[in-house]
Amino acid sequence: MKSYLQRYKPFLIFLSKFLLSYLLLTFLYQEYLNQFDAAKCEPDGATKLVSENTVWFLKLIGHNAEIYPHPNEASYKLFVEGHAVARIVEGCNAVSVMILFVAFIVAFSSRFLKTTLFIFSGVLLIHVLNVIRVGLISVAMRTYPEYKDFLHDIVFPLFIYGVVFGLWVLWINKFSSYAKKNPAT
Template sequence: MKNTIQQYKPFLLFLGKFALTYLLLTFLYQSYLGQFDVKKAETDGFTKIVASQTEFLLQLVDNNSYTMPHLKEPSVKLFYHGKYIARIIEGCNAVSVMILFVAFVVAFTGKLKNTILFILIGLFVIHLLNIFRIALLSIALYHYPNLEHLLHGVVFPLFIYGVVFFLWVIWVNKYSSYASTTPSK
């Protein structure tokens, strides 16, 4: 048994760090969300920021793009060319994706400075690309409303998760402890 544990120690450490980080960040995020009353259609602040930044980006393309609070549910209505296109809900703010990203980077530990810097840069990249993702999705839905399921359910999630996967590959191969201990070919 001891030999088995020793043999799988790197994997078990990875799994433990990942689970602990993921659960801690998820707990903190859920505690944050708990401050908002869903029954009163209160939208969390970060989702409002994402909606506002998406509105700004869309206004660069069309002056008749705007957002407004949804009165019956905790979301923000998004209008493009003056037409109600979508609602931005808590799940659109990419925080759950960010939590997953951070947990993975922490699990594949690297030098503390590199880890913190990579996490901060990665969170910024994910946030920025999420804003572009929502804006592009809104434009696409305006022009191709019949493709909503494909665009919202497949193409754009693939985009955001693809970016996160790419960041993970960079982290593991360039900055994690694993990268420094693996011989180069």
């Protein structure tokens, strides 16, 4: 058993760091969400931020956009050119994607400052790209409603998870402690 643990020590350390950070961040996020009263249709602050940033982005690219609190659920109704095109709910804020991203980076952590800067930069990039994603899917759903499911369920998740995967690859190959031990040939 001892030789097994020694042999797989790097993997077990990675797995432990990933699971601990993922579970801790998920627990903290759930505690944060519990502060908002869904029974009173109160959306969380991260969803509000994404909603407001999406309106700003849509206006920046030339669309008339507005959000209003949804009267029957904890979300925002997004209007583009005067038409209700989307509900922005808690799942649209990409916090769960950010948690997954952070847990992976922590699992392959390097020096504290380098890891922290990469995490903050990555989370900011994910937020910006998520706002763009929500904005573009809203415009696309207004223009091409027949492709709503394809856009919402396939194209845009592929985009955001593809970016996260790219950030992971960049981290492992260029910045993590693993990259130093195993330089590219």
